[in-house]
Amino acid sequence: MSKEAYRVPVTAAQIARACRGRLVRGPAGAAARGVSTDSRAIRPGEAFFALKGPTYDGHAYLPQAVAAGASVLVVQRLAPMPLARHTPVVEAPDTSRALLELAAWHRRRLRATLLAVTGSWGKSTVKDMIGAILSEAGGCCVAPASFNNRIGVAKTLLSAAPDDDFVVTEMGTNHPGEIAELAAAAKPDIGLITSIGEVHLEGLGNLEAVREAKAELIAHLPQSGALALNADDERCASLAGRFEGRVHTFGLNAGADVRPTRIRRDRTGWAFDALGTRFRLPGAARYNLLNAAAALCAARAAGADLQGAARALSSFAPAALRYEKRDVGGVLFVLDCYNSNPGALRAAVRSFVLESSPGRKILLCGDMLELGPLAAELHRRLGAELARSPIDALITVGPLSRHLKDAWSAGCDRPSLSFYSAEDAVEPLLEMLRPGDAALVKGSRALRMETIVEQIAARLANDQTEKAA
DSSP, rough: OOOTTTOEEEEHHHHHHHOEEEEEESSSOEEOOOOOOOSTTOTTTTTEEEEEEEEGGGGGGGHHHHTTSSSSEESSSSSSOOOOOTOOOOOOOOOHHHHHHHHHHHHHOOOOOEEEEEEESSSSHHHHHHHHHHHSSSOOOOOOOOOOHHHHHHHHHOOOOOOOOHHHHHESSSTHHHHHHHHHHHOOOOEEEEOOOSSHHHHSSSHHHHHHHTTGGGGGGGTEEEEETTTTOOHHHTTGGGSSEEEEESSSSSSSSBEEEEEOOSSSSSEEEETEEEEEEESOTTTHHHHHHHHHHHHHTTOOOHHHHHHHHTOOOTTTTTTTEEEEEEEEEEEEOOOOHHHHHHHHHHHTOOOSSSSEEEEEOOOOOOGGGGGHHHHHHHHHHHTTTSSSSOOOOOOHHHHHHHHHHOOSSSSSSSSHHHHHHHHHHHHOTTTOOOOEOOOOGGGGHHHHHHHHHHHHHHHHHHHHH
C-alpha cells in the first residue's frame, strides 16, 4: 500500500462530478483527504461513503462519521437525522458505485503502470508476489488483502499516490459483468489470469461462463499492454487469441515463456531456475512455484529486472491461512483455509503429501461453497480422487463435505469422520491426533476451519496450565 493510503485530495464538487451525483448541501470547495467506508476507523478530513447492503447500512452511522471529523458525506438518500450543517453532503444513486467512479476518476490522474490479476485460485498470492517484485523496481501500491470486489478495487486505486510507478489490483467475480466493471474503472495496462476452474458456479453456472467472466478483463487491456496466461490451464491458454497485444505465458510444462526448471526443495523452501536466473522461494507450498512463475511473467512485462525479482521472492511471505504451518502439541497443522474450491483443494493436497512427517497425513476438509447445482457432485468427485491419494485419514466439516466423505469411503478403507461444524470436530480430533501427525486444514472461508486448530491449541494450553498448578 502507498505511504499515504487513502489520502487523496479531492473537493466535494469533484466527488459529486466523479460520482455523477449532486452536492445537496455544504461548500463545493470543501476538501477531503482520503475516503472511508467505516465510521469506526475514519480519520479527520476523510470523505465518508455510507455503503448500503443486505445486512448493513452506513447511513445509520452518519452522526458518528461527522463526530469523527468526516469532511464530506456521500449518501444514497438524505438521512432523516440532524447532521453538522457545515458538512457537505453528496447524494448519489448507489454509494458503492459512486466509490468506484471516484476511484476511476483518480486512476486517470495516475502515471503508474497498472496490473490486474484475476483467476479462479492463486490470485491473492500472485498479486502479493507481483507487488513484492515491483517494489524493488519503484513505488508500488498493492491491494493489502483480497480487495477484489467493487469496494476493494476502489480502495486500492484511491490508495495510489501520484508518484507511484506501479499499482497492483486483484479482481474477483461471482456474476457476469463484474470484472468488466472493475477493469473499466481501473484501466489496467497488464492483465494476468492465474487459472480457470469450478468456482462461483452458483452465480456463473458452468465452466464456460467462468472462462467468459475472467475473459472480461482482456477487453479492457490496451493493445500496447500485455496479457499473462497460464499455459498449464487449457481454458486459460485458449484466451490468447482474444488479445491483439503481447501475450506472455507461464507454467510448469514445456513451452511456457516463464517455466520453473531444476526445482529443488530444502528445509526452508524451494529453489528453481527461470529466465536464465536462479530463484529461491521460502515456504513449503509447492503450488507457489506456479504462482511465482505467474508473478515473474507479469512483473517482467511491467519492466522489472530479474535481480530485483530474485531478491523479492527470496524473502516473500504469503498472507495468513495460505499454507501456514503451526505446531500444536507435536502435530503439524498446515492451514490453507483462506478459501477453497476443487482446484485449490487439489493443489493444496499435492503440496501437502510432499511434507515430511513421521506420523499420519490427515486431511481436515470443509465445504467448498458457491458451487451451485454441481456442489454435491463436485464434492463426490474430489472424494473419489482423494481415496487414491496417500492421505491416511479424512475429517470433513459441513453438509456438502459429507458427499466427499461418502465417495472417499467407497473408494478406500482408511478412517474418516464427518461433522456438521468446525466446533463439533474439536473434541474427537483431540482424541484422534498424535504427535508426529500432519494435518492439512482446507475449506471455504465461511466454515472458519482455522478455529479447529485454535480451539485445540487453547485446550492443550489449558491442560498444561492445570498440570503445572
